[in-house]
Amino acid sequence: MSLEVPVALLERAEAGQVDDAEFVDCVRQSLPYAWAVLTAAAQELADDPTAPFGEHAVPPPSEAERGQLLRALASDSIRGAAERHFGVKFAFQNCHRVAAFALSAVGGQTYSEFISPLAQLRNQSPELRDC
Template identity: 65%
Template sequence: MSLNVSPGLLTVAERGEVSDAEFVDCVRTSLPYAWEVVGKVMADLKDGREFADHEIPPPSEVERGQLLRALASDSIRGGLERHFGAKLAFQNCHRVAAFRFGAVGGERYQAFVSARGQLLNQSPELRNC
């Protein structure tokens, strides 16, 4: 299961739309390591850069799983992007990048999300991540 959904939030979802604030709070409490990593790369954009990334492998499989669940889900990733106001990109099992929305489509973004970028970011240590 990706998220720990409270009975109250489940009731809200069963009745209709869930607000971004409610959804993002559920993500924050369910996936604290992923929240921390995403929060860090998003905060790194505050100094005016168009790109920031996190390349430190997670300390355990629990944290790796949180990061994978957060970034593999379109709804979770989209909620995080709306909350923090920037685009997320993901390579391997740990490399998370944030791009200002205006930088999406630019050279740095295209290089990061390209097949070439993925291949260049490989290493034997990360083979099974």
Template identity: 65%
Template structure:
């Protein structure tokens, strides 16, 4: 399961649209490693003038790796994180998450990161099974 959803939030979803802040809080509480990783790259980005910041450190355990994969594989979760942190997220392998300024989505750095070439150059034997 991707998220541990409180019964009150399930009830709210059954009645209609869910408040974005409640959804993001559910993501934060359910996927703490993913939240911390995205939080860190978004904070790095905010503190610099760069177009992007990224995480190159693999998760310490398979559980954390799974959290990151679940967060970034879900369109709804990824979009919620992007809205919350005001960034565009990009993802390679099982750990390399980058936060881009929305205005940088058409930049050379973004295109390189999300390209097939970028994906291939970010491979290594220890990440083959992630």
């Protein structure tokens, strides 16, 4: 799943003149399902700032949407731009479980447990092994 980059944006990128807002807009338009998942996790945290994290844990409806999510979270530049946009740190498990942590929580116990190998192993199941 690639980004759909308008010609004008590509020309500005080749000239080194693209800001985060333009990049985020390109991601939002190219990967709408992934953007909706990130937005939902970040919004859940924003709605309850006392919660340990915001989460989206609904499996994607199709392989195309799963591909969007994997593309967004596997790309350092896309993930980083989304994190800067929302002001959170995203953590990712399986093929669909996304959490948004407050930046102040990074390095804390809940965040460290969420991203641990033990948590990764505990969040596996036969139906998710192919994702």
